[in-house]
Amino acid sequence: MDRLIEAINNVQNPSVVGLDPTEALVPPQVVDSFADEVRDSVDSPEELPAAQLAVAYFEFNRTIIDAVADIVPAVKPQIAMYEALGPAGVDVYTMTCEYAAQQGLYVLGDVKRGDIGSTAAAYAHHLNGVAAAVEDGSAFDPWHEDAVTVNPYLGTDGITPFVQAATEADKDIFVLVRTSNPSSSELQMLDLADGKKVYEHVADLVEGWGAETIGEHGYSRVGAVVGATHPEEGRALRARMPHTFFLVPGYGAQGGTAQDVAGMFDADGSGALVNSSRGIIGAWKKSGKYSESMSADEALDLVAESARQAALDMRDALRIAVYR
Numbered sequence: 001m002d003r004l005i006e007a008i009n010n011v012q013n014p015s016v017v018g019l020d021p022t023e024a025l026v027p028p029q030v031v032d033s034f035a036d037e038v039r040d041s042v043d044s045p046e047e048l049p050a051a052q053l054a055v056a057y058f059e060f061n062r063t064i065i066d067a068v069a070d071i072v073p074a075v076k077p078q079i080a081m082y083e084a085l086g087p088a089g090v091d092v093y094t095m096t097c098e099y100a101a102q103q104g105l106y107v108l109g110d111v112k113r114g115d116i117g118s119t120a121a122a123y124a125h126h127l128n129g130v131a132a133a134v135e136d137g138s139a140f141d142p143w144h145e146d147a148v149t150v151n152p153y154l155g156t157d158g159i160t161p162f163v164q165a166a167t168e169a170d171k172d173i174f175v176l177v178r179t180s181n182p183s184s185s186e187l188q189m190l191d192l193a194d195g196k197k198v199y200e201h202v203a204d205l206v207e208g209w210g211a212e213t214i215g216e217h218g219y220s221r222v223g224a225v226v227g228a229t230h231p232e233e234g235r236a237l238r239a240r241m242p243h244t245f246f247l248v249p250g251y252g253a254q255g256g257t258a259q260d261v262a263g264m265f266d267a268d269g270s271g272a273l274v275n276s277s278r279g280i281i282g283a284w285k286k287s288g289k290y291s292e293s294m295s296a297d298e299a300l301d302l303v304a305e306s307a308r309q310a311a312l313d314m315r316d317a318l319r320i321a322v323y324r
């Protein structure tokens with residue numbers, strides 16, 4: 001986590017922009033502008049809509065990355081949005097990660113993997129790449145992620161391969177502990193026989209999984225996902241997990257505020273990274289400046305201007321609440 005913490009410190013901004021494009025979040029004239037270019041590149045007409053959306057997503061993402069790269073430390077592409085388009089979408093996911101990394105951003109792949117040990121080891125190649133037959137022995141890294149999210153439901157053998165791969169590649173993982181969604185309590189708030197809640201037990205496991213990997217800033221490679229929509233539990237988890245860095249989704253579109261997440265930071269104003277996806281990439285829709293008559297370039301300019309303003313507003317709100 002040292003690289004992430006230093007990136008946050010450099011811009012004095014503990015927030016991450018979620019790159020979760022959907023058809024509804026990309027201005028239609030941007031999608032339309034790729035029709036001719038894509039028509040010539042597909043093998044069959046059925047591939048056209050997904051291929052066209054995929055190139056539009058990349059242009060949209062690049063616009064947002066360029067607009068925020070100097071004010072945020074990280075981006076979090078959500079792989080589901082890209083997988084929805086098939087192989088063309090997955091290509092755009094990796095291209096987005098690579099482009100963001102080239103701009104100096106920490107790239108957190110929200111892939112939420114988890115499986116039995118042998119399969120987890122295959123998923124963990126998101127982090128340590130594919131062994132390449134090159135003389136220096138370095139791995140080919142097709143994903144360009146600095147960290148991935150992981151589901152802990154399968155227990156220790158589903159997590160260990162990710163910790164090993166992260167250690168090997170100097171990368172990180174974030175394990176789901178207390179998720180932001182409305183139904184999360186159905187499982188996570190259940191009482192265990194020893195008096196703990198399920199999510200508290202997972203929290204204790206996460207501290208243990210990271211114990212051998214604590215960096216210079218006192219946090220391990222094994223982070224936790226803690227929803228902004230659970231301020232009380234987030235505050236308690238901060239005390240319970242002193243060596244675990246938090247990824248905090250749920251800000252903005254899901255209702256979480258800067259005040260809600262303040263207790264998830266440590267006494268030095270570190271220890272957490274707050275995500276907003278729709279609140280930033282969809283800010284152009286709420287700007288009141290959009291018109292269907294805009295050209296694709298004008299619409300992308302509005303996307304950039306609105307995303308930057310939303311990211312600045314989030315940064316400033318977090319600075320007031322956290323760095324007091």
Ligand SMILES: O=c1ccn([C@@H]2O[C@H](COP(=O)(O)O)[C@@H](O)[C@H]2O)c(=O)[nH]1
Nearest residue numbers: 078179180227249250253254276277278
């Ligand atoms: O508990 C969780 C875990 C992950 N997420 C992901 O974060 C973003 C949130 O998007 P918004 O548009 O800012 O609501 C999305 O990719 C989720 O899959 C989460 O929300 N909660």
